[in-house]
Amino acid sequence: MGFAAAATDSTTSPPRPGTDTETETDTVVQLPGIEVPSRPAHLSPSGASLYQQCPRRWKHRYVDRLPDPPGVAALAGTFAHRVLELLLQEPDQRRTVERAKELARVAWPEIATDDDFVALGLDETELREFRWRGWLAVEGLWAIEDPCTVSVDATEHDVQVLVGDVPFRGVVDRIDLTDDGRVITDYKSGRAPAERFAAGRLTQVMLYAAAVAATTGERPIRARLLYLGQKIVEIDVTDENLESAVGELEATWSSLTADCDRGVFEATTGPLCGWCPYVDRCPEGRAEVNERVDSGRLRLDAPAIELIARSA
Ligand code: SF4
Numbered sequence: 001m002g003f004a005a006a007a008t009d010s011t012t013s014p015p016r017p018g019t020d021t022e023t024e025t026d027t028v029v030q031l032p033g034i035e036v037p038s039r040p041a042h043l044s045p046s047g048a049s050l051y052q053q054c055p056r057r058w059k060h061r062y063v064d065r066l067p068d069p070p071g072v073a074a075l076a077g078t079f080a081h082r083v084l085e086l087l088l089q090e091p092d093q094r095r096t097v098e099r100a101k102e103l104a105r106v107a108w109p110e111i112a113t114d115d116d117f118v119a120l121g122l123d124e125t126e127l128r129e130f131r132w133r134g135w136l137a138v139e140g141l142w143a144i145e146d147p148c149t150v151s152v153d154a155t156e157h158d159v160q161v162l163v164g165d166v167p168f169r170g171v172v173d174r175i176d177l178t179d180d181g182r183v184i185t186d187y188k189s190g191r192a193p194a195e196r197f198a199a200g201r202l203t204q205v206m207l208y209a210a211a212v213a214a215t216t217g218e219r220p221i222r223a224r225l226l227y228l229g230q231k232i233v234e235i236d237v238t239d240e241n242l243e244s245a246v247g248e249l250e251a252t253w254s255s256l257t258a259d260c261d262r263g264v265f266e267a268t269t270g271p272l273c274g275w276c277p278y279v280d281r282c283p284e285g286r287a288e289v290n291e292r293v294d295s296g297r298l299r300l301d302a303p304a305i306e307l308i309a310r311s312a
Contacts, residue, residue: 026062026169039257042160042169045204048252053272056285058256059265060278068277069116076130077189078114080137080228081173082107084187085155087138088147088174095147100138137189140229151177159211164246166253172208181221184208184237192227201225202235206245209237274302280311 026040026047040047040062051058060066070078086103087095108131111117122130141147153175160169174185186205193201205223213219219242224234235241259265269288279285286308292298293305 039260042167043253044170045207048249051252051256054268055259055265056267056282057276057278066278072130075117076134079111079134080189081187083138084141088152088155092148104135137228143229144226144232153177159215161211161214163210163214164250166249168211170208170211184220184223186225188225188227192230198233203245207249210242210246274298274304276304279304280307
């Protein structure tokens with residue numbers, strides 16, 4: 001049976017590319033009068049990735065629910081995702097560039113009225129650049145595949161299932177059907193990684209493959225990242241690499257739930273502190289950013305520098 005009937009109603013709220021729809025699902029509920037946060041109900045690939053990057057940052061995002069508003073690039077990606085979602089729901093021969101242009105006009109009011117987008121306060125020129133950026137990502141699909149030839153099983157598929165021993169939740173951009181089995185596809189509007197880093201980027205789609213396998217009882221045959229306008233990064237799904245991705249997820253879940261139980265979340269400092277929205281409340285991150293600035297190891301446009309200056 002296909003996924004189409006079970007897919008979420010995509011006409012209501014457009015999900016953000018690979019992250020933001022999932023992030024809400026990880027939110028921890030803290031009961032009144034209880035200081036130690038309870039465990040999250042689900043873990044998404046983006047939540048797992050954030051925890052692996054820095055447990056403290058994860059805590060601020062999901063336990064304290066502090067805002068981490070998306071920037072221009074992420075929102076342009078959201079717009080492109082929405083247009084491609086609508087396009088791939090069309091009959092295969094209607095998936096043309098012209099049709100995509102019409103659908104971009106349909107999707108535009110959704111993004112234009114989004115609170116995060118409005119908060120960007122773009123002027124006329126910036127608005128034009130934003131639309132152009134989003135459209136280039138949409139048009140970039142034709143540079144890497146012909147959407148008329150794709151047999152779609154589901155788009156924006158919300159999957160909630162136990163993966164290993166982890167309550168998993170994620171939104172899969174697209175599930176394709178081929179003669180040999182299902183293919184998990186995720187769009188990316190950012191820059192494609194260099195060859196040596198490509199394998200590390202596939203964890204998210206491998207987890208989606210594991211979730212789809214757990215739901216359907218059939219292992220997908222391939223997992224792909226479509227870097228729009230650039231290239232496809234893909235991997236054959238095997239029992240071995242599924243096991244490896246699930247093992248990593250279980251280890252993250254085990255560590256994360258232990259932190260929740262203890263109420264202690266370590267800070268993992270590094271170059272990404274320069275882009276952490278919570279640096280102004282993190283002494284270790286502050287020290288890291290200051291040290292990097294002093295030693296010339298941080299770009300001077302890193303947003304953390306201004307955040308620290310404002311909070312001083
Ligand atoms: S500033 Fe750095 S160490 Fe602190 S929470 Fe953010 S990423 Fe983690």
